[in-house]
């Protein structure tokens with residue numbers, strides 16, 4: 001007897017009315033990670049400081065509002081996770097495929113009702129079977145290794161529009177994947193610069209609207225890039241950045257001897273200040289070799305069925321579907337080959353279409369095999385604490401729907 005298909009509107013109304021304890025019974029996966037199990041960037045450094053016998057004085061602020069987490073975004077119990085989607089919003093592979101598989105078929109049905117999404121813009125849906133209450137879908141630029149003005153602007157808009165939707169829905173905790181750095185080929189380093197600087201500026205403008213932004217990385221490459229950059233961009237008032245740190249080694253600043261010169265530590269601060277002034281030049285306009293995207297081994301151990309209450313306040317539930325658009329993408333009048341091919345406003349056929357393979361995905365040709373997330377262990381935090389994380393392939397009929405979507409996405413990326 002096949003499972004009765006749920007109506008997404010009814011399911012969304014029901015879920016958004018539940019409190020956290022009741023919602024937890026509906027999570028498709030019980031190895032979810034609650035927010036209080038994810039240390040802030042400041043706590044990470046404080047614990048390292050303690051290990052080195054150093055006292056933490058003053059500091060705080062921005063570094064208490066961000067976290068670096070390495071693992072599967074679909075297990076994070078936050079108000080919203082951000083999906084690196086394509087313009088159809090009908091699923092695909094990579095993080096998009098994982099989110100659709102973990103959320104269930106109601107996510108596809110609600111996405112279908114949104115009639116797609118343009119590059120740089122964002123739309124929000126319910127999280128359904130996910131531990132995240134909402135999913136914010138944003139479409140990153142297809143960079144294919146090239147970082148120009150339009151790619152930089154589009155990726156910046158993805159973060160800005162996602163945070164705007166978060167605020168409009170009264171939500172305060174969010175997790176971002178590394179948008180566009182997979183099949184869309186945005187080089188990892190400039191993408192991280194854009195992500196970190198855009199989020200930092202937004203938190204500075206909306207300090208009371210955000211509790212936590214989690215940078216959820218999946219690859220070791222991104223983990224090392226974010227760790228190095230966060231030590232500079234989100235340093236505590238009392239955390240000094242050493243010469244080597246500025247040159248780019250990966251050791252967190254506080255594990256360096258404190259006797260660096262006044263000048264180098266002030267230079268560290270100046271550099272952070274400069275980044276604040278030039279946020280939009282974060283990536284510059286140079287062609288950057290795209291780093292390998294081969295997923296790397298990760299190990300860790302989960303803390304399943306965490307019962308401990310989150311101290312986070314239950315946010316006001318709003319159940320309208322925001323499709324609020326930002327006109328920046330139209331206004332910028334960027335004439336890109338990727339824009340021409342984009343079927344931005346293509347009306348989707350009445351009956352539910354078979355899995356859609358968009359022209360964008362064709363363009364972002366790839367021989368990259370879809371990441372195998374059937375069994376992935378991850379390190380969950382940036383201080384090396386091990387958090388094992390199983391991404392199980394669900395056996396129930398819902399996943400067949402997403403699988404069929406994913407099977408249409410194979411071999412998208414050219415070498």
Ligand SMILES: NC(=O)c1ccc[n+]([C@H]2O[C@H](COP(=O)([O-])OP(=O)(O)OC[C@H]3O[C@@H](n4cnc5c(N)ncnc54)[C@H](O)[C@@H]3O)[C@@H](O)[C@H]2O)c1
Nearest residue numbers: 073084086092093094095096180181182183184218370409
């Ligand atoms: N990667 C693939 O093989 C593949 C295939 C078809 C479509 N897609 C997707 O790719 C397009 C978007 O490209 P994109 O580069 O923005 O996205 P992406 O290809 O999913 O890569 C974005 C980033 O997410 C990372 N990632 C993958 N799985 C997870 C996970 N479970 N949790 C956290 N992070 C994860 C991935 O390593 C990369 O750093 C869309 O069409 C979407 O459907 C990906």
